[in-house]
Amino acid sequence: MHDPDRRPSPLAAGPPWWAWPLLLPGPLLAWHACVESEMERSASALPFAPSAIAWIGVAGFACALVVETLVYGMLWAARGRRLPFASSVLVLLQLSMIDRVALAIGSHVPEAGAARALACVLAGSRATWVGAAPDGVSAALGSLGVLTLARMALWAWVQAEGTGRRWREAASMVALVWAGSHVVQGLVAELARGRSVVS
Amino acid sequence: MSEPSAPVTGLQRAINRAALVIAFAILAAIVFVWWRDRTRSWETPRWDASRFVTLRAPSSAAAERGAWRLAYNPDCSHCRARLAELLRRPRDPAHDPVLGVLLVDVRARPDSIEISSRVDGGVAWDSANVWRERWGHRLYGEVLVFARDGSLERSVGPEADPAAAPR
Secondary structure, rough: OOOOOOOOHHHHHHHOOOOHHHHOOHHHHHHHHHHHHHHHOOOOOOOOOOHHHHHHHHHHHHHHHHHHHHHHHHHHOOOOOOOOOOOOOHHHHHHHHHHHHHHHHOOOOOOOEEEEEEEEHHHHHHHHHOOOOHHHHHHHOOOOOOOHHHHHHHHHHHHHHHHHHOOOHHHHHHHHHHHHHHHHHHHHHHHEEEEEOOO | OOOOOOEEEEEHHHHHHHHHHHHHHHHHHHHHHHHHHHHHHOOOEOOOOOHHHEEOOOHHHHHHOOEEEEEOOOHHHHHHHHHHHHHHHOOOOOOOEEEEEEEEEOOOOOOOOOOOOOOOOOEEEEOOHHHHHHEOOOOOOOEEEEEEOOOEEEEOOOOOOOOOOOO
C-alpha cells in the first residue's frame, strides 16, 4: 500500500545533468570489454574489428535495459503508478555491474573444490558450464545465485523508491517478471537446440 | 522526468493494457510452439547414405568403421572452426572412426565444396532437410557418432569432444 507520509525519493526527480557523464561510461566500458573479449574468444572470422562490433553489442545491451525498464513502467502504470524512467534506466545500468561480476566469477572458476562451490552459490550454476546451457532448465535458472538475488532486491528497492510503494510489492513484481522471463528463456533455448545436445 | 505521483491518464492505461495483452499473447505463443515441438515424434537418427546426396564419396575404409558426422553449414564460421579443430586431432586411420561432413540447411546443391580432402568420411548434402525436419536437430557444429551399421551411438555438442567417453 502507498504510504502518504513517505519522503519523496530523489529518484523521482531524475538524475541531475552532471550525473550522466559520471555514471554512464563505467558500466558501458565494462560491458564493452566483456563483449569484446567474448568475441575474440569465440569468433574465428569477423568482418570488422571486434572492438567495433562489441559496441554494437553494448548498444543492444543498453536497449535491453531500456526495454526492461519500460516493461516495469508498464506494469506499474497498470497499477496506477509511474516509475521514473530516466533515473531507473541509469540505476539499472549500475546494477548490471552485479551481472558483470557474476560473469567474471564464471570465467575464473576452478575445476573443483570449495571455490567452485562458492562460485555456484554466488553466480549460479552457469558459472560451471562450458559454452551454452546444457538444457532448458539450466538456461532458465542457471544464473540464479546470491548476486542475482541481490540485483533483484536492489532493483525492487529502486522501484519502490521511484513509485512510492512498499519494497515487498516491488520485490514480488520483480520476482514474478524474472521468473516469467527466465521460463521463456528456457523454452527458447530448448526450441533453438531441438534434439541436439549441447555438451 | 515524471513525478511518481503524477496520475496515469486513461489513454496511457489503455496503451499499457494493450502492451500487456500483447506480451502475454507472445508468451502463450512461445509456450504453444515449445509444446508442439516437444510432443512431436522425431526419428532417431540413423546413417542411411541413400537419404543424402553424396558430394564426395567416403574413403574405402569408411565402410569398415564407425563415423563422426559433423553437422556443417558453409555460412557458419563456427562450423569451419569446428571442422578445423576435428581435423587437427591425432587420429589412428586404422581404427578411429572416419570423419564425414553433412551439409545442413543448404537449399541448393553446392557448385563447389571447400572442405579439406582429409575429410575421409565423405561429404553429404542433406537435400531433404532430414537433419532438421526428421531428426529434430538444430545445432550446427554438433557431431553425430554413428556405428558401422549406421545406428546412432551418441550426439556430441558443438563444444564437446567426440573422442571423450560418453557421460
